[in-house]
Amino acid sequence: MKDLKHLIYFENLLQEANNELVVRAKEEGRLALGYTCYFMPEVLLDLPGCFSVRLRAPRSTSPDIATYYMTNRTCTYGRSLLERALEGGYNFLDAELATETCTVTCRFQEHLQMMNIISNPKFFCTFIDVPHKKGGTTYEHYRLQLEKHVLAPLHEKLGVDVSDGALRTAIAQHNELCRLITQIGAFRKLDRPTITGFEFSLIQLVTLCCPKDLILPYLRETLEELRTREPDLKPQYRCKVLLAGSENDDPYFTKLIEDSGALVVADRHCYGSLPGREEIEIREGETALAAVARHYLDTSMCPRFMNQDVMRERKGYLADLAKEYKADGVIVEQMKFCEYWSYERVVDTIILQRDFGLPVCSIEKEYVNGTSGQLRTRFQAFVESIEIKKLQEVGKA
Amino acid sequence: MRKLPIKIPESLKKKAKDFWYGKPHGERRLGELYEDKTGLYKHREWRGVADTNYAFLVWLRAVGVAGKLALSVPVPVVRALLRYRWMSTYLTGIAWIDRGNEGLHGEALRASMEHYYAMFYDSVRQLISQFRADSHLRLGVKNLFWYKTLDHDETIPGHLFYGFPEAYDDILAQLTTCFLNPHVCRPTITHYIDAVESIGLPADPCPLCAAEAGLCVLDDYPDFSPVFLTTNQACDGSVGTSIIQDMYWNKPLYAMPQPMRFDDPDVQQFCIDEIRGAWKFIEEQTGMKFDMNAFKKKMAAYNQLTRFEREKWDVAANTPYYPVSGTAQALYRIFYSEVGERKIWHRTDRRVKALMDRCIEKQLRPFPMTRHRALVWSCAPLYYSYFPTWLYNCWGIQVVMNMDSLMSDKVVRLENEDEMMEDLAQLFEWGPMRRMAVGGQQHIFEIWENYEKFHCDMVIMFDQVACKSMDGIHGVFEDEFRRRGIHAIWVPHELMDHRTVERAEMRRAVNDYMATVMQEEPLDPSLVEIDDSMSW
Numbered sequence: 001m002k003d004l005k006h007l008i009y010f011e012n013l014l015q016e017a018n019n020e021l022v023v024r025a026k027e028e029g030r031l032a033l034g035y036t037c038y039f040m041p042e043v044l045l046d047l048p049g050c051f052s053v054r055l056r057a058p059r060s061t062s063p064d065i066a067t068y069y070m071t072n073r074t075c076t077y078g079r080s081l082l083e084r085a086l087e088g089g090y091n092f093l094d095a096e097l098a099t100e101t102c103t104v105t106c107r108f109q110e111h112l113q114m115m116n117i118i119s120n121p122k123f124f125c126t127f128i129d130v131p132h133k134k135g136g137t138t139y140e141h142y143r144l145q146l147e148k149h150v151l152a153p154l155h156e157k158l159g160v161d162v163s164d165g166a167l168r169t170a171i172a173q174h175n176e177l178c179r180l181i182t183q184i185g186a187f188r189k190l191d192r193p194t195i196t197g198f199e200f201s202l203i204q205l206v207t208l209c210c211p212k213d214l215i216l217p218y219l220r221e222t223l224e225e226l227r228t229r230e231p232d233l234k235p236q237y238r239c240k241v242l243l244a245g246s247e248n249d250d251p252y253f254t255k256l257i258e259d260s261g262a263l264v265v266a267d268r269h270c271y272g273s274l275p276g277r278e279e280i281e282i283r284e285g286e287t288a289l290a291a292v293a294r295h296y297l298d299t300s301m302c303p304r305f306m307n308q309d310v311m312r313e314r315k316g317y318l319a320d321l322a323k324e325y326k327a328d329g330v331i332v333e334q335m336k337f338c339e340y341w342s343y344e345r346v347v348d349t350i351i352l353q354r355d356f357g358l359p360v361c362s363i364e365k366e367y368v369n370g371t372s373g374q375l376r377t378r379f380q381a382f383v384e385s386i387e388i389k390k391l392q393e394v395g396k397a
Numbered sequence: 398m399r400k401l402p403i404k405i406p407e408s409l410k411k412k413a414k415d416f417w418y419g420k421p422h423g424e425r426r427l428g429e430l431y432e433d434k435t436g437l438y439k440h441r442e443w444r445g446v447a448d449t450n451y452a453f454l455v456w457l458r459a460v461g462v463a464g465k466l467a468l469s470v471p472v473p474v475v476r477a478l479l480r481y482r483w484m485s486t487y488l489t490g491i492a493w494i495d496r497g498n499e500g501l502h503g504e505a506l507r508a509s510m511e512h513y514y515a516m517f518y519d520s521v522r523q524l525i526s527q528f529r530a531d532s533h534l535r536l537g538v539k540n541l542f543w544y545k546t547l548d549h550d551e552t553i554p555g556h557l558f559y560g561f562p563e564a565y566d567d568i569l570a571q572l573t574t575c576f577l578n579p580h581v582c583r584p585t586i587t588h589y590i591d592a593v594e595s596i597g598l599p600a601d602p603c604p605l606c607a608a609e610a611g612l613c614v615l616d617d618y619p620d621f622s623p624v625f626l627t628t629n630q631a632c633d634g635s636v637g638t639s640i641i642q643d644m645y646w647n648k649p650l651y652a653m654p655q656p657m658r659f660d661d662p663d664v665q666q667f668c669i670d671e672i673r674g675a676w677k678f679i680e681e682q683t684g685m686k687f688d689m690n691a692f693k694k695k696m697a698a699y700n701q702l703t704r705f706e707r708e709k710w711d712v713a714a715n716t717p718y719y720p721v722s723g724t725a726q727a728l729y730r731i732f733y734s735e736v737g738e739r740k741i742w743h744r745t746d747r748r749v750k751a752l753m754d755r756c757i758e759k760q761l762r763p764f765p766m767t768r769h770r771a772l773v774w775s776c777a778p779l780y781y782s783y784f785p786t787w788l789y790n791c792w793g794i795q796v797v798m799n800m801d802s803l804m805s806d807k808v809v810r811l812e813n814e815d816e817m818m819e820d821l822a823q824l825f826e827w828g829p830m831r832r833m834a835v836g837g838q839q840h841i842f843e844i845w846e847n848y849e850k851f852h853c854d855m856v857i858m859f860d861q862v863a864c865k866s867m868d869g870i871h872g873v874f875e876d877e878f879r880r881r882g883i884h885a886i887w888v889p890h891e892l893m894d895h896r897t898v899e900r901a902e903m904r905r906a907v908n909d910y911m912a913t914v915m916q917e918e919p920l921d922p923s924l925v926e927i928d929d930s931m932s933w
Contacts (some may be wrong), residue, residue, distance in 0.1 A: 067874075069872030073862055073863070073865070073868045073873075074869050100837075102633060102867045103865040103869060106835075107870055113838070127837070128658070129658035129661060138667070148663060165579070306636060306652035306654050308649070308652065337865065339614030339632070339633035339634045339637055342598055342602045342634075343602070343634075343637025343640050343641060345638060347644055350644070351644070356459065362597060394900045
């Protein structure tokens with residue numbers, strides 16, 4: 001396929017947390033607000049005068065100092081973020097809006113709070129409580145948390161306009177971005193997709209790590225390009241897969257899968273777009289903040305939700321995605337030492353095969369994986385097994 | 398009259414004295430009591446006439462309680478022994494009491510053994526209740542007990558079920574089937590960890606949660622209730638276990654997660670709603686009605702236990718007369734606070750109070766060889782829960798208090814229902830481990846305040862290698878110990894799985910520190926190096 005015009009630019013933007021667009025926005029006098037988890041609604045951090053940055057630690061190697069603080073028995077995502085913070089890589093942040101949603105990222109953010117790591121006198125870190133259930137009174141609980149621990153400190157400490165009107169403006173911009181990403185992502189549903197998983201992951205990631213208004217023009221142009229992009233005459237892949245699992249902000253992991261012969265057509269993982277790029281709907285009589293709270297609880301498919309129906313629904317959601325995106329199999333990945341996904345991966349691996357007949361490749365990974373020979377072998381074997389299965393089905397027919 | 402020239406040799410006098418009172422601490426050589434490798438006792442410990450008789454009496458009472466189990470549900474017990482692998486644990490149950498109280502004398506022996514006996518007694522009660530209702534032991538037939546028994550996660554305290562007097566019993570699903578196993582007989586639980594790892598779970602999540610999930614995988618939980626109530630306590634792994642439980646049990650499940658940021662007044666309503674939601678769920682699923690008066694009555698009784706617990710802490714903190722060993726304190730506290738109100742706790746507390754008052758009144762030091770007063774922080778090794786007993790016997794390190802004792806100490810106000818619900822929520826939120834481990838780093842650093850409060854000069858810092866919450870804050874502890882000049886001994890372990898860190902390795906961490914940093918000699922050199930690698 002013809003190269004996308006801005007792809008190299010997107011890739012370059014992802015080489016630093018404090019990238020070119022972040023620097024530009026800071027120079028314009030805007031506030032950089034960091035976060036790590038989907039449960040911290042990015043739309044609230046994109047209020048006028050601010051922009052959200054979902055923290056990544058690109059080009060990480062060995063997080064030595066962070067390992068002293070967090071041992072080598074915690075996930076490399078949390079440790080790499082702390083290492084980057086200790087190196088001064090997040091000194092551009094004006095605040096960290098934190099969630100106590102998984103243990104290690106919570107501990108990472110607590111280090112920001114207590115160790116005075118960020119060299120910015122204005123910097124503060126505030127936490128919210130996120131319910132482990134959806135429905136009933138949880139929306140109000142969550143809304144109240146967002147109001148008191150996100151909007152109130154932003155207003156009081158940084159002077160941000162957090163009025164309903166400002167929120168609606170942010171939501172409108174957010175929805176435009178979601179529409180664009182959804183449209184771009186839809187090209188993955190085609191019989192012969194005109195975008196690769198690697199390309200899509202770059203695009204999705206820049207939307208999380210750059211000021212929205214500055215990245216939007218590039219996305220619009222990319223969407224127009226994709227409308228006329230022709231697929232390769234001979235596909236470069238041997239099967240299509242859905243990538244599900246825990247935190248993954250490493251586009252080279254997706255590339256590793258694709259280099260092994262599987263096209264990644266859907267991304268259901270933290271930092272992915274499914275879910276995450278659905279438009280926020282403000283219902284009649286609802287405040288903008290209430291709509292945000294409802295939206296983020298309803299759309300999340302995080303394994304920390306404990307309602308019995310929700311635990312079961314998550315498996316169906318994956319199977320539906322696999323069908324919608326015409327995936328031949330599912331790769332369920334789990335960041336080493338992530339307890340939620342340790343269990344969820346096991347259950348997904350059993351249920352998707354047993355109840356939905358989907359082939360599953362179940363793996364553990366580190367934060368940086370691009371050159372992992374072991375994973376490459378696993379993916380190649382998985383691709384071969386899917387091919388054999390297809391051949392057997394053709395034989396039976 | 399002339400006196401007969403009979404002179405009793407000093408050695409004989411000494412032998413007579415040792416026989417009557419037991420040998421003094423430095424001469425006991427407790428390590429020589431064990432058979433090599435298995436750690437089995439060659440014979441019972443001689444503690445002097447009175448103390449040996451007392452210990453033997455408790456042993457007899459425990460045998461009687463075990464006999465009660467066998468006689469009250471004889472057929473189900475035999476079937477359970479054949480059906481559930483974990484049941485073999487309890488064949489060694491009485492030895493657990495002996496090990497936990499090794500080397501103790503006088504009031505320390507009595508107070509600590511009372512705690513152990515109470516736990517043993519209540520474990521038997523729970524086993525009887527489970528087996529009476531267990532459909533697995535009745536060829537799948539669900540009897541009346543099955544419909545009237547409530548099954549809940551061991552981290553949901555029994556308080557929440559006081560309002561269902563119609564219920565035959567409420568049982569903590571994992572307490573006797575999983576949690577107690579490594580305390581009593583450590584090899585039985587590792588099989589379940591292997592079972593869940595065999596379906597793909599990595600080896601790094603919390604082994605307690607993994608073992609709980611392993612029991613599901615092997616279908617080794619008794620089936621004694623139409624419902625199950627679960628929670629997110631104490632960590633992410635507990636949430637994961639609930640996913641496995643739902644997949645394998647496939648019965649109505651109510652999750653009642655607690656808020657993480659529990660200091661925040663705004664989160665209390667959520668917790669209250671969850672408690673009320675759980676009551677409603679039980680009513681809908683079982684047809685039993687919630688009775689507020691019954692609830693308040695039992696809660697009032699439970700409040701007495703909490704008040705006495707605080708009194709114990711006060712004596713432990715401010716005097717050398719606290720008669721409860723570090724081992725008994727830690728276990729009993731977590732046990733009764735999770736099980737909830739039962740008569741046995743009151744009986745035990747009355748006896749312990751009498752012993753404690755006697756120690757204070759007569760200024761008796763129950764642990765006379767104390768060289769260091771230690772605070773234990775982080776989660777303790779379940780397969781070596783009597784580690785504090787070893788610390789005292791070998792090195793004179795008296796564990797005054799431990800982290801998990803310092804939780805759930807809320808006295809619930811009962812006059813006003815709103816206040817009551819607020820307090821109940823907080824009591825629930827302050828559960829074991831999560832009281833210190835979640836909700837902000839300020840909780841885990843309550844160590845400094847408690848270190849001062851309990852007048853300690855040493856910290857035994859348990860390093861549970863699979864605990865992400867504690868691992869995630871390890872370095873700050875190191876920094877602070879150095880900055881504050883605190884003697885802290887890091888003792889690694891893996892909670893349930895002794896294969897990762899053996900007991901000998903834990904002892905070695907202490908031996909090395911005491912010999913090199915503290916430059917002290919052991920009180921009982923026979924305990925420094927023991928080979929108990931094949932022990933229970």
